Each structure stands twice: as C-alpha cells, then as structure tokens.
Amino acid sequence: MATEILMPALSPTMEEGTLAKWLVKEGDTVSSGDIMAEIETDKATMEFEAVDEGIIGKILIVEGAEGVKVNTPIAILVEEGEDASALPASAPAAAAVTEAAPVAVEAAAPAAAVPAAPVVDLSPDWPADAEMTQQTVREALRDAMAEEMRSDENVYLMGEEVAEYQGAYKISQGLLDEFGSKRVIDTPITEHGFTGIAVGSAMAGLKPIVEFMTFNFAMQAMDQIINSAAKTLYMSGGQMGCPIVFRGPNGAAARVAAQHSQDYTAWYMQVPGLKVVAPYSAADAKGLLKSAIRDPNPVVFLENEILYGRSYDMPQVDDLTVPLGKARIWREGSDVTIVSFGIGMQLALEAADKLAEDGINAEVIDLRTIRPMDTGAIINSVMKTNRLVTVEEGWPQGSVGSYISSVVMQEAFDYLDAPVINLTGKDVPMPYAANLEKLALVTTDEVIAAVKQVTYR
C-alpha cells in the first residue's frame, strides 16, 4: 500500500522547515534507516531517515523549498509494482493528525470576587484538661521518632552522626541503643547520595527520616528532594509515592556566618508535592513530627537549633499528633494579627506581651505548617483585626510573608485598614560579627514598631 512521507517535526519547537536536499530520487528503493533528505530546522540541518521499506514513487516537494509546514506530504512511498501516479496528492494524514490531537482550551473559572469567611479548624489538638509537664524541643523530637519507630517497622533514621555520635545536636540520643544499626544509620558526609538512597527506599515502601545536620547542607541534595521526592507522584500519574521526612535545624544559629545561617522555608514552600512544617513549641514539634512520619508524602521538617534546648508544656497524652496544615492561635486579640512560625514565634509572642502593656491587643498565629498553608486562619483573623504583620527570619524577596500578603490582598482586601508589613531578615548574607549579625536578624522591637505602624499608634 502506498504511504505518504510527511514533512517531519525534528525538534520540540519546529513548525516548518526547509527541504534542503533530496538524497533519493523517484524510483529509488529505500529501507529503514536510509537517509532520504536533508531538512533544515530552526536549530540545525538534520538527516531525515526512512522508517518503512519501499520505492520512492513520487516526490511532491522539490528540494530548496522553504517554509514547508510539518506534516505536509513531501513524497509518496510505494510498494513494488505499484503506480504512484494513481494516488491522489492530498494531505489527509496531516488533517487526521490535527483532529487526533485537539488542544483543549477551556477558560478557568474566575476566582470568586468576594469570598465568604473561610471555614477554619479551631479544635484543640489535645484535651484541655491534659496534664502538662515540661519538655525540651530536643526531647520531644526524639520521642516522636522513637514512638513512630516502635509502631512501624518500616520507619528508619538516616543521616550524618545520627547513630554512634547520638546526633550532632543530640536529637537522636538513645535511638541506636533501642533500634540498632539497621534502623539508625550513620552515613558518610554525602548528602546528595544518601538523600537519593533514602528517596529510592521510600519509593520501594520504607518510611525514611533523613536528618540533615543542618538544612544548609540539604542544598547539596536539592535535586533529589525536589525532582525525585516531590514530583514523582505526579509524574507517575499517582502510582509511585514517596513517604519520607527530611528534618534538621534550619535558619540562623549563632555566630556561624553566611553559609550556616539561612532560612529555607520560602524555598521549600514553593514546591507542589512537598509539605513543609516549621514547629515552634515542643508539643507541636512532637505532634507534627509524628504526623509527618505517618504522612504518605515527602515532608520537609524545619527545626531550629536555638529552640532545641527550650522547654515548653508537653501534654501527657498517648500518641500525641498534630495535623499538618493547621495553624494555631497562640493568643487571641482584636487589634492586629501577627503571623509567624518557628523561632519567629518567639519574637511575635514577646512583642504581643509588650504591646499589651500599651493597650494593643495582638492576635498571634503560629502557622506551624507552611505548606499546605492554613490561609483560612489568617484571613479569618484579618477580618476581625483588619491589620496584619508577618514575621520570619528569611530574606525579603519571595518570602513567606509576601505570599501571605498576596493571598490576603486577593481574599480580604476590603478588610484591610493598613498595608500589610512583612518583617524578614535583612537582605544580606549573614555576617559573622556579633553586632552585625544582630542587625541582620529580625527583632522583637521591629515587630513592635511594625504593629504600631499598622495600627497608626
């Protein structure tokens, strides 16, 4: 049967090209792999190979022809004994292609102009009458890992110095003794490699906890976190998930300078497929880490070195979990909303105490999970207070706060009585000198000043 040879698309962007040269003539026999023509694309001159066997019955486009559209018949291939002249020189194949691949265009529904107040989950995470003891964030994180490792054989911990050294920051203290070296694994200093190995093991059904000694070193492993862990579920059409937790201290510690003092929250927050958690208190650290380990998705769990040694109330309940994606209102107020997370909460709460002395009643929201973000809790609060200040340690351009600002503008613009202020770290690499480092970080005084600005005091 005669077949039409069509002008091929020879690059992802090619729409038309020049038929530079025919290397066969009518009557020539060709077989698979033979070069038939040279075609100039938008990028290069390409050799065009035959796919089927046959005889060149007729050449439809002469050499030198420019602007030949992709899928235009350029020649007719016949079998032995067939006559090309009997064939209609039409382009049905090209038409068929257009029909077969319709580009579906449908306008997305416009976002509702005036949203109703969002439904927000305000339920307590543990019973109000739960007995409280004091526990450090460090112990809370260790207990969370130990409890989950006891209940699920597939959970294991991997990282630098997590086993025999008991953790560079002593988060994994005692875990090697309890779970052995099969499940508490010291790695070489090789973040890119061991992160990839952990991600691969998660695809095969294990539930790894990867400890980065600090998140600064996770930049070495960024490709595996984003391209392998976060995107695979989508790329596989939902077949291949990656239940994994990446955890470790994030942000500035003290006097460790630029390469060891970066807040990565805004980076990870951008990535669909990742969940991003940044706890402040010990109870949240424990409850959120347990939820993160159980979550079937990759979770980036951002801790803070300065908070590790701080003690907070820890409810004495069995199997404490805190759901991901739910903010916590630490302090109710009516004059202004302060939104923060992680160590920024310390500044927000200190500022709120001082502001109360001046008669300004601040509502303080701890995001706890940055992605998915409980924007409903923020909007609900702004509808009440009409003013918003966000607080974080990271850099200003593309910050968590700037995302919150855009959401609030779109969904609660009419409720705002003042421009939103995003407090961030200064737009500089972290300096070493004590006085400069202090200057680079966001401070409680800055929070107080910003609140006074948005409340026009």
Add this chain to the structure above:
Amino acid sequence: MAARKTTKKPNVSAEELKTYYREMLLIRRFEEKAGQLYGMGLIGGFCHLYIGQEAVVVGLEAAAEDGDKRITSYRDHGHMLACGMEPGGVMAELTGREGGLSKGKGGSMHMFSKEKHFYGGHGIVGAQVPLGAGLAFADKYKENGRVTFTYFGDGAANQGQVYETFNMAAIWSLPVVFVIENNQYAMGTSQARSTSTKDIYHRGEAFGIPGEIVNGMDVMAVKEAGEKAVAHCRAGKGPYILEVKTYRYRGHSMSDPAKYRTREEVQKVREQSDPIEHVRELLLSGKHASEDDLKAIDKEIKEIVNKAAEFSKESPEPSLDELWTDIYA
C-alpha cells in the same frame, strides 16, 4: 565497542533465541514508530530512542527473577517494554494521552510500574543511581532476596552522586547491579573527550566493587554477565558493575543532528554489529528458524506496534481536572 563474536557457539535453546529476537525487535519497531509519530507532531518535547541498544536490556531482563527491580534514565522505552509493560500504555504516554502509563502527565522520560517493579524513567542525568541503590537498600532492609538493576549511561558516569552511591552501596553491601550502558556519547560529547578512564567500570575498583566489560551487541553475552552479577548480589556480596559497551544509532534525542560522529561510523556498527541481525543469523544458520518463521515474528511485532500506535492516537487527552490530581497522596 567490542566486535561481535559470531564464532562462539552460544549455549542457548532455539526458543530462547526466538524470544530474544522477538523482544529486541519489539523495541526496535516500537522506537521506529515513536520516531515516526514524533515526526508527525504526535509526540512532543524530548524523545530519546533506544535503537541499537536493545540487547542490553533484553539480555539483562533474561537474567532477572520475578520481583527484581529496575530503574533507568530518560532513554527508557526499551526497559519498559523488556520488563513487560504494555506497549500501548507506553506509546500513549509518549503522545500525552489519558491511556498513557502516567495518565499523560509524565511523558517519554517519566513512566513507572509498581506491578513490573519498574521505578522510572528519570530525567536528571545520574539521579536514578542513588535512587536505584535506595531500592536495593529497601530490599536488604526487608531481607527479601531481591536485586535492583540500576541503569545509567557513560555520561551519567561523570556525575558525583554516582560515586557517592558506589561508596555507600559498597559499605552497606547493597544488592544492586550498576549497569553502565556505554553508548560512547554523552549527548554530543564522546567518551574520549569527557571521561578520564577508558573503561568506566574500573572506577568501581576504588570502592572495592567488582565489575566487568560486556559486549552489549551480543544478547547472550549480556545475559551471561547479568546472571553472574545477579548471583553476586543475591549471595550478599554487595554491588556489581557491568559496563555494557553498546551504541545508539539515532541522535541523543529527536532534535539531535548528530554531527559529532560520521555517518560511516553509524553505518559500520549497523552493518557489522547489529544485535538483532546477530540473533537472526544464529537462528537461520543454526536452522532454528526459517525465513518464513522470522517473517511471521516480524508481522506479529508490526501488529503489536501498530496497535500501540493506534491506541496512542485514539486515547483522548487527559481530562482537564487531571491538572490538579496526584500532587499529594
């Protein structure tokens, strides 16, 4: 690339030979059809064809047992067909349709099958190497006796993460076969211009990982080496490296004019070392099959491929709400 040894009498049954012939031919015809559909604009973006390398994956699959895992790079269509994934599902993924193995959301470089233990299809050069070691890590953790085939090219062999992985695979004795599919060109850069060592598997020696060169144009040689490597891994001796010397006939991707090598070089390999022709000759000269028998196989394969192509054209584009699904489990 090593010249094919046609003098050696293979210790292989006629049925096995026919199976290899059929499986390699399926990959070749499938890839030719994919190239054609690309030319017609039905397949978009990047499309990396496996033509010329068929014996590598067919030989190694013959050495695999049920439940063993495999993972590879973006030149992945052959691996999927060889491990038994549906040709129609693969082709429909190439055309970006609902019936594709990733529902049209992955494309040529990103397909997976839990059922066939195929873990992708990865688009970042070298990234699949630690992932593959991770699959083996999980098998060792579960003590299930499985082995993972981790495929990568001569180009990926210059990525740092490969050596991070060699180190950990060795210290943890992971049951992983590292298969270096050395087709001699990392996109347009020849191995001589990019790689300090002539035989890449030697780099494993620095980590105490044994390995060997395999003639990748001889499917029996590949199978034999594969069996040796798998036995090493299954015995708990840790990783093994197979550097399989092979050749890709087509460009790196569809838009590669391949000016970095001569037409003659390609022709010479095609004429003298083609892995499919090799088996075809063995079948005919050993009187294991007649020309008619082989024609019948050719016809059968052509039908499978045409059916896959038809399916890939008829399957509708994914529904628009698929944009928002499968982001979180």
